[in-house]
Amino acid sequence: MEAVIRGVFSAAFLYSALRVTTPILFAALGGAVAKKAGVTNIGLEGTMLASALAGVVGSAYTQSLLIGALCGIATGLLISGLLAYFAIKLKAEIFLTGLMMNMIASGATVFIMYMLTKDKGTTTKLKSLVFPQVPLPLIKDIPFVGEVVSNHNILTYLAFLSVALVWFFINRTKLGIRIRAVGENPKAAESVGINIIKTQVTALLICGFLASLGGMYLSMGYVSWFSRDMTAGRGFTAVAAQYLGRANAGGTLMASLVFGTADALANVLQSLRVPAEFVQMIPYAATLLGLVFYSVNAKRIRRLKKLAK
């Protein structure tokens, strides 16, 4: 028990919470952009998975991190593009299309991995590269804060930076306004000459881009190889985080942090004398509670507003 308490109140715990949050945050931000355009992308899981493999393969065969990253991003765009083609262009049910993308990614990654390495489990045979960890100058010397904030993977910083970028993009850029218009009232957007399909496809591609970074973080940051189904439900969690955060950048950040922290907590709690199954439930239960809490809170705010008037 002591160990747990020590664990939770340590810099290492907060550090790991940020680390666990990173892939979810990327994907959830991507989901938020898609959602703003009126598309609930449930294919985040597959997008992440495919990019995770592509980044590994790309960097392994070229020994260039940049090319590896570009391969990962291109794959993220490809999956999102496929999703867009079927859901937006051919008007297949978006929810189903997302599920199918996950299915394709799950099968195709193993297939490709097997073709390349004759291994269906992991790509440890491939000598792939990883994104570097970066100590933050000055900040790294501040006690505690430095331990929590510094020396993260460069993608972790990028994820948190993306929150601001996504906010700016959605609220301040022309494309962002168009995306919101399309999401809120597609017919209206169309009537002023905005191409709904193009806008939604763009939003999905941005989503794919962000999700691909999340995916690559798993295989080229978190660990240094790809293994089958390594996303392990993070894409679905990202959908939940995006929903909890009302598809707003700030809200999505908060929700992702809640989940990341719950997940990190679950890891620490494993050493408690609680059945492992219950500990493994924690992140999901936390999200579910988050959904409930959120609505209770929204109700309270409404009531307060009413009183104020």
Next chain:
Amino acid sequence: MEIKKIEKTFDGLRLLVAIAISILFMLIVITAVSGSPMASLGTFLFGPFQSVSRIGNIIELAIPLTFTGLAICIMFEANQINCAVEGSFFMGAVIATAVSVFLPLPFGIHQLVIFLASGVIGGLICLVPAILKVKFQANELVSSLMLNYIVLYSGLFIVNRFLVDSQAGYFASYSISRSSKLPPIVPHTRIHFGIVIAVLCVIFIYLVMYRTRLGYAIRMAGKNENFARYTGISVLTVIFASQAIGGFIGGMAGSIEILGMYRRFQYTASPQYGFDGIIIATLADYKPQMIPVAALFLAYIRIGSDILSRTTDVPVEIVSVVQAIAVLFVASKLFLNKYKQWAIVRAAKTKEA
């Protein structure tokens, strides 16, 4: 009527082209991987019909798919995108095992009690997202995705804590008791009594949807909740009843699968039949009577690729890609639309003339 016929023709055509495209894709993959592509393709396409037992395999696999397809059908028709059927199926299987192992009852009654128990638990699970939605406006898609994990781990806990047979040597429960098994009904296959229940369920859901007040309420409220409120159709009843029925079927499906196909409970992860149900329901266009057809189709390509991977070098994983391609094209409303529009214009014009 003319137009309806064209639509029907094109829906059929779309199905055929979708299947053709996915087979073509399969052929490309096979050619890339295998030495004798045509023979391999033959294995994929005709292998499933080569013996009674293989045909049996298709039908065996179609049974759980039919159930979850039906469950999804009624739940989604009420416009509740609730994926908790996945959890219902898993927990249904767990509860079925528990009752089978710990509650000795005579043959016949035993099965009924198990169906009831796992159905009820399945229904309760699917009600959770519904309640959260009604009480807290929590999106049921999101909450059900999270709930599935919670149910999975709870189920594993129950098995691990109360049901696991430590003599088995692997993660498995005690053996399913003889009195609760669903006996096979076709010789040389494992097609079990569950198929009869599946057929009954199809008829039941069809009748519920189209011949009962509840079904009418579900269809109307599912398509327009405002309308339901305004005309006095109880939306709450629709939500709760549809989720409870769907969950019941999902839970019962879990028990039928365990009693018909397994010696012991041995899932360590959810078998995903709940998500498969979504595929089935889409392929069947949410028509209960078409659910078994869609289930058989999906089962057929799965068995085909199983055989393929067993007999050739083609990895079995590729089947998920083939399936997804087929489903995507079938579900693409505008696929081949140009030609359809052309046919409709022509028909309309000839009528004018």
Next chain:
Amino acid sequence: MDNTNILEMRNITKVYPTGLVANNHVDFSLRKGEIHALAGENGAGKTTLMKVLFGLEKPDEGEIILSGASVSIHNPIDAIHKGIGMVHQHFMLIPSLTVAENIVLGDEPGKYGVLDNRMASEMARTIGQKYNMNVDPEDVVADLPVGIRQKVEILKALHKGADILILDEPTAVLTPQETKELFAELKGLRDKGHTIVFISHKLNEVKELCDRITILRDGKDVGVYDVKDVSEQKISSLMVGRNLEVNTQKDPVEPGRIVLDVRNLNKENESGRQVLHDINFQIRAGEIVGIAAVEGNGQKELSEITAGLEGFSEGDITVSGTSIKNKTIKEIRGMGVSHVPEDRVAVGLVGDASVSDNLITYVYDKKEYSSHGLLDRKKIAGYARDLREKFLVKSKDGTEAVRMLSGGNMQKVVVAREFSTNPQLIILNQPTRGIDVGATEFVRQKVLELRSRGSAVLLVSADLNELFELSDRLMVMFDGRITADIKDVGQVTENELGEYMLGLKKQEGM
């Protein structure tokens, strides 16, 4: 106005995927600087034709000639580039964006992809001043009343440089005063050289505003006329292909016992605003009580509360002596209350369900329509067929989805369902909004039939003609209060009513 055509649509044919031929070899032309009316019954193909012109629908045949050259318009961008703007009947605004953002949407100012908010506001202000339509660019559209939204819509089109402006039933949601203001603005636009297409079912408006008129019937055009040469009578007979009795014949009916009794009704809405203040009135059997009010003055709330869709804070409502307080809608309907809602598409119908399914809502749960615990399909189909025939719903066999019907026919489905339950009290909210003369007349006839059979009718309508024509008594609402109760409808002028509606005047003792 010169007589050269700036736009010609030739031989346009549009077939919808349902196989319905919405435009059948239609010719349509516009002269520079005219206001051109496009008239026709519901489903005649007006909207479709304009959607083709604006690039929202692809024609299956035909060509469009703009300023003498054949052009192809694939999408609204093409249309906008060619100087065509369209104001749709249903608002096409993004509620969460500001007026300025809505106006510049599609063609936003700013560098490097970043929106320049100041510039956008400036542009919105300038264009508003130029056309004398004042709106605050910083307002969020969600907070604006409909009249202002209509202006924003027009400014939006003008900002995009529309020379040809299409207005699809712009007056359907406006008050008389707002309509008047709009007409002044439209005439101003014409004088500045713009060409306007005006779609409306209100023929008096067409007469007042338009120069020429094209009439569609059943997807075909039946001709172009100078408006001054054709009477309203003539227009409507061209539209329907027969002569129409425009003035409703109203038989005297002696009002009976009190059916609806509203006492001290108060209502606070979600955000805490008092939307109804001490409402008191009764309606008797065989009596039609009309409510005239500018949108947003509590009439909608009143009708929805009476129908049980919303609760209320204080007071009581009884129907034939029984209070509706804490009753479910089903129970209230069981008391003999019917309701035709304001929005037929969003509330009144299930678009994806069949016509028949939309008709049987109140009988499917009745004993006589089931056998052995299952619904008796034959009987139900028979019931639906009877209703379709009785209410002249244009539908092949009732199996097609309601969304495939035109607006007027959709309304007939709602009316058929609601009128056939033998209501003691019926609440009508905009019963003829946006439907053509023929359908309108039909619905009004049915309302009078109900009255003769002894139903109490609460009629909320933005169409003053309708109120005058149908009401036995007229009440005016302003700011959540009843400000006038006019017992003798014949005695009040339209102008006087307008003053009550705008809160300029209040009846003694109210």
Next chain:
Amino acid sequence: GTKADSTAAGSSAPSAADTPAAGDKTEEKGLKVALLINGVLGDQSYYDSAAAGMEAIKESYGCETKIVEMGSDATKYEPTITEYSESGDWDIIILCTNTLKEILQEIAQDYPDQKYILFGARADYENFNMSNVYTVDYLANEGAYLAGVVAAGLTTSKAEGMNEEKVIGFVGGQDVTVINDFLIGFIEGAKSVDSDIKVITSYVGDYVNTGKGKELALTQIQQGADVIFQCAGGAGTGVFEAASEKGVLAIGCDADQYEVLKSMDDPLADVIATSVMKRVGVSIERAVGMAIDGTLPYGSFELVGVKENVTGIAVNDNYKTIVPDEIVASEEQAEKAIVDGTIKVSTALGMTTEEVSEIRNSVKP
């Protein structure tokens, strides 16, 4: 260092394959051997090890081999096994694990002429007529016991990367018997060195989530663990990553994972102090060899462990560099004691869930 050899030379088992005789057996072409696994390849341990054994059979005896991955859907096992039995194309069908045992017990009687080898399980010869089935199972707990001895020795030593605390870690795939069999042996071995030793146990929940594997290991390291034994299949690779990042040691599972990773030039290999080996492939190769010689005792069961050199720990270059001599010595001593039967290692097979969790909880920090 005989343990590091990849040839199987069980001192008591009848030996035919102890000397790899690649050249002279190839003439005896014609034996067709199929391996049916209830999973998919790529776990870099159990199934892959079996697959390597098949490869060796092909090389050494010139057999025609085939591996069938039946996946995780248990409903497919029975029809597949039946189909292969029915076809009569295969001289020997090899199956594995207890999961397939129950199916085989029924099928084997229907095909008396078909020969089967079942490894990783113990068939019930009393109740089923299985004169055509040879069964072999492994004492994984014995290997894990030795790993426990090494781990405990390391954490209490001054070896590089070792801290003051007497804490070691175990990361399992799932809380199930096969995995817990390793755990029980590991704990027992560790406690034999120092009864105060603490073992932190975590389960990933599956065998694929590498990220989670790493995260759990990092948490354990943070709580003071400096030697972590992973039994989590693919997810276990995350444990190595964590160890490498934090400068502590790890112990691999099933195969000699140091050699596996080293052969791929993977720097992670260096953190793997040793691996608990279950030389599944070796036992298959040995069995098929005996079958060719006609000496395989069909209709009987063999239990092989440290004594037969099928389970044990990997003694490789890394082990020799990392592990101080006195620990090597105590490990060798424990090994001897197991071989001569003075040490009896407990097994999770047959333990209830409570019993397992009691043992697990008793050593939690």
